[in-house]
Amino acid sequence: QSVLTQPPSVSGAPGQGVTFSCTGTSSNIGAGYDVHWYQQLPGTAPKLLIYGNNNRPSGVPDRFSGSKSDTSASLAITGLQAEDEADYYCQSYDSSLSGSVFGGGTKLTVL
């Protein structure tokens, strides 16, 4: 059972947009801690996709965007491409655990 809750799967057709949700509690996202998102392509290590709720590291396309509100956060992808098919994880800090916590991950299928 992950501290942050993510739906297990999301799908979309090429060119469309999808949104991933990440729900936390008052001890993590709701406490004001930043949310970060990671993309894990099949068979590879995760890669930082969004940091600090809505910032993209250098090299990440602007098709990817993040937002945060109250006890939840979202990742949006526009203009879906086949290479976006991957697992997406959200991560934050939890004050009651005094450490980093992850969501269970959402698998994106590009139809």
Added chain:
Amino acid sequence: QVQLQESGPGLVKPSETLSLTCTVSGASIRSYYWSWIRQPPGKGLEWIGYIYYSGSASYNPSLKSRVTISVDTSKNQPSLKLTSVTAADTAVYYCVRYSPQYSSSFDVWGQGTTVTVSS
């Protein structure tokens, strides 16, 4: 370009100690936190803990009694020790940089090393 490379035994017997080392290249180990994160087969990511180059460390409460993360600044190497392992500790183990500059996110990942716990 910062690169992280994990190394250590790929097979550990139950009840024994898992020991992994991470070699950091392209950056000094100072000024950052260094973390270990694991991923059991077919499952999600689990934060194990992190350490600052000064030696100050923080651990996942669920693993705290069995985990030690240390850092050898002379070799630019963070290390992980996990005692009394069971099959539940079978996972890919990642060495990861924890970066205050990126809002305390995990910004650089090693390729991961697979550790299987089995007799």
